[in-house]
Amino acid sequence: MADNDRPDVSTDRRKYMAALGAGIAAGVAGCSGGDGGDGGSTSSGDGGSDGSDGSGGDGGSTSSDGGSGSQWDTQLEVLHGWAGGDGEAAVNALIDAFKSEYPDMPTKFQAVGASANVNLNATILRRMVNGNPMSSFANWPGNNLERYRGNLMDLEADVWEAEGYKDVMQDRAVELCTFNDQIPAVPLGSHRMNNLFYNIAAFEEAGVDPESLNDMPSLMDALDAIKSETDIAPMGQAMVAPWTVLQLWAQVLQSQAGVDAYMNYIEGNGDRQAIVDxxxxxxxxxxxYITNDASTSSFTDMGGKMIAGEVACMHQGNWLAGQFRTDDSFNFEEHWDWIPFPGTEGTYGYHIDAIVAPANNPSPEETIAWEKFVGTTDAQVAFNNLKGSVPLRTDVDSSQLGDFIALTYEDLTSSDRYPPTIAHGLAVTPEEMGNCKTAMSENMMGPYDVEAAADALLSAVSN
Amino acid sequence: MGTTDTTESTTPATEEVGWETKVRYFLNNDLVRSSPYWGIPFLLMGIAVYGGIGFNTAISLTDARGLQSPDYTNLDFEMYTQVFESSAFLSAAQNNLVLLVVFTTVCLLLGLFLAVLLDQGIRHENTVQTIYLLPMALSFVITAQVWLWLYNYDVGLMNIITRGIGIGPVDWIGNPSIALGSVIFALIWQFSGYTMVVYLAGLRSLPDDQFEAARVDGASTLTTYIKIIIPQLKEASVSAAVVLMVFALKAFTFLYSLTGRYRPPNGTDILATLMVRQAFKLGKWAYSAAIATYLLILALGVIAPYLYYQYRQGSL
Structure with missing residues (x-):
């Protein structure tokens, strides 16, 4: 009986289900087809099986957007990691300037946020291995580009020579943007690494004269004085992740044993005794001398403590100034000030943010126009003033820059030595950097084993 | 002759039929007719889960790394032996095993304890139940940050408590020998409410007669629970254990949220974090695929004996 009235219903339902099934099949085929079509690689299954990959579809849509009749018929897609705070403001300024320069170009600027670019780098790697590259992305140049070896677009003729950037950019920026005999990147800005930021009131309370801090012993004395004279923690050190330990060590090594000892180390010829010391x-x-809660604190937590007057000084790249700048009650030269990390005067710890272009570029013409724009004075001033970093062009009028940035810009153009940063991709390859961080994580974040850390650091860069 | 009724729908094989009829018979077959209902989930499941496992295994047999496509011509188990040379892998595997076993066991025991307490007909039962269950509704991203504050050395609640009882402050996250314990504790806080609800449902389904019969026979409350009630909660235990293990594997999210990066606090590295570091930071695809396979084996290895036991008991 039940069978009698079922056929009608089930026919409809069957048709519906068949249609639904066909729809899903078509969707799946469309997704993986798009992936495979881009790169012609065998890895289209990658995109399909990767649940988190929302960007596979995005890539597919890029090519369908043009047709506006202008000379730009492909969408420019740029991935960057500046998803919040001063970084976001800076990149938005850059994007606005670019859009007013190229109003007809279809663009898609995507912030892939998270600290230390972890998500950004993972997304870039995944899309490149899936044969679905973007137009360009923000990344550190130098040895960091090792992870994209053989898959980068050479911008030397189309951007660097066409615009004469080799003459206006710092030589060492050109050098660090050169990789594998190509120049696949244009530098955007530089942060200075060797800084010691201090809370003026805290130093005054402890009777520490910042001008007298010019080597490690004087710094240690000062920390000791702050500890005995005040209730303030002498130094802020974030230890939720090992990169802060790695960069502090790099500064101490440069201060104590000289820039050459550091350079020898990153080249694989480190002096073990100097490293141990x-x-x-x-x-x-x-x-x-640091706060007890270091292991659960990020550097922005520590920056907050310095603003609150709970921490007297801290070492960090000058992105920290970006955090201070957002607090209206904590002002440069009034509440906080800055000295080169003691013992590193005349040195500029070198860091670069750059815009890198991958090979098999989906939009070569648009990418070239964008990379050219990144190197212009307007772009570099717009971005760096908000980011707290400094332009890498040598011909910027420093009156266009904010006070703290202008000071740093003068140091950038007039320092004696420019050791590349180890914790931010320039000095060593990603794998070596990972091993250096492991060395610090396992031996220098409690319990301490200096000898083992030295051996691990040396073997990390020995390849 | 009851059998003739059931074979009514299929024509006797002796009759010669054309291919159209055969196709029609085939399409009218129950299995085919019901395929849209079981087939689509089966297909999605097959592609998403078993396809994923198969693809992962295939990659682990290659030497794929960096941006080149995997080369499937030369397959071997090199990566599976290579991972054992790394001390990072061994300590991550050990941490992972500890996490799986301790977290699952403690959650089950604590959940059972809470369920038994709640089953005593206390006042505001539903409110209490909701309070215990609520942490599970929160994302790991939130609970990780909350626990980061709770574990703060200077101002965290945990150290206020330890100071209060005279132990003195503890560096919960910074000390590698207790960091894993701190993480497990936080996860237990989040998931024991879930086991409690599962057990509570099991307890509610037991007839009151059994309690009464046990009491008449002179069994104490403790004996009643241990000998009569808990053995009947096996199905609940299995389903809760499986779900808990899945969440233990998802501890990656918690660890990632603690630090905001792929390297978790020292001493808490598990296979999932190690795998993601190797794959998405360094592009060592084959190497990390091998780690992923070991992770799967580990999870299966922990649950398999229990599932087999349940199967022999006829509970599955």
Missing amino acids: SLELVKEIQQN
């Missing part, structure tokens, strides 16, 4: 000092600082 510098690690001993890092250990002494971290065991005696």
Whole structure:
């Protein structure tokens, strides 16, 4: 009986289900087809099986957007990691300037946020291995580009020579943007690494004269004075991740044993004794002079503590100034000030943010126009003034820059030495950097083992 | 002759029929007719889960790394032996095993305890139940940040408590020998409410007669629970254990949210974090695919004996 009235219903339902099934099949085929079609690679299954990959579809839509009749018929897609705070403001300024210069170009600027670019780098890697590259992306140049070896677009003729950027950019920026005999990147800005930021009131309370801090012993004395004279934690050190330990050690090594000792180390010829001595000092600082909650604190937490007057000084790249700048009650030269990390005067710890272009570029013409724009004075001033970094062009009028940035810009153009940063991709390859961080994570963040850390650091860069 | 009724729909094989009829018979077959209902989920499941496992295994047999497409011509188990040379892999595997076992066991025990307490007909039962269950509604991203504050050395609640009872402050996250314990504790806080609800449902389904019969026979409350009630909660235990293990594997999210990066606090590295670091930071696809396979084996290895036991008992 039930069978009698079923056929009608089930026919409809069957048709519906068949249609639904066909729809899903078509959708799946469309997705993986788009992926495979882009790169002609065998890895189209990658995109299909990767649940988190929303961007596969995005890539597919890029080519359908043109047709506006202008000379730009492909969408420019740029991935960057500046998803919040001063970084977001800076990149928005850059994007606005670009859009007013190229109003007809279809663009898609995507912020892939998270600290230390982890999500950004993972997204770039995944899309490139899936044969679905974007027009360009923000990344560190130098040895960091090792992870994209053989898959980068050469901009030397079309951007660098066409615009004469080799003459106006800093030589060492050109050098660091050169990789594998190509120039696949245009530098955007530079942060200075070797800084010691201090809270003026805290230093005054402890009777520390910042001008007198010119080597490691004087810094240690100052930390000791702050500890005994005040209730303020002498130094802020974020230890939720090992990169802060790695960069502090790099500064201590440069201060104690000289820039050459550091350069020898990153080239694989480190002096073990010098490394052990510098690690001993890092250990002494971290065991005696930093806040107790370091292991659960990020550098922005520590920056907050410095603003609140709970921490007297801290070492960090000058992106920290970006955090201070957003607090209206904490002003440069009134509440906080800055000295080069003691013992590194005349040195500019070198860091670069750059815009890198991958090979098999989906929009070569648009990418070239965009990369040319990144190198212009307007772009560099617009971005860096808000980011707290400094332009890498040598011909920028420093009156266009904010006060703190102008100071740093003068140092950028007039320092004696420019050691590349180890914790931010320039000095060593990604894998070596990972091993250096592991060395710090396992031996220098409690419990301490200086000898083991030295051996691990040396073997990390020995390849 | 009851059988003739059931064979009514299929024509006797002796009759010669044309291919159209055969196709029609085939299409009218129950299995085919019902295929839109079981077939689509089966297909999606097959592609998403088993296809994924198969693809992962295939990659793990290659030497794929960097931006080149995997080369499937030369397959071997090199990566599976290579991972054992890394001390990072061994300690991550050990941490993973500890996490799986301790987290699942403690959650089950604590959940059972809470369920038994709640089943005593206390006042505001539903409110209490909701309070225990609420942490599970929160995302790991939120609970990780909350626990980061709770574990803060200077101002965290945990250290206020330890100071209060005279142990003194503890560096919960910074000390590698207790960091894993701190993470497990936080996860237990989040998921014991779930086991409680599962067990509570199981307890509610038991007839009151059994309690009464046990009491008449002179069994104490403790004996009643251990000998009569808990053995009947096996199905609940299995389903809760499976779900908990899945969440233990998802501890990646919690660890990632603690630090905001792929390297978790020292001493809490698990296979999932190690795998993601190797794959998405360094592009060592084959190597990390091998780690992923070991992770799968580990998960299966932990649950398999229990599932087999349940199967022999006829509970599955």
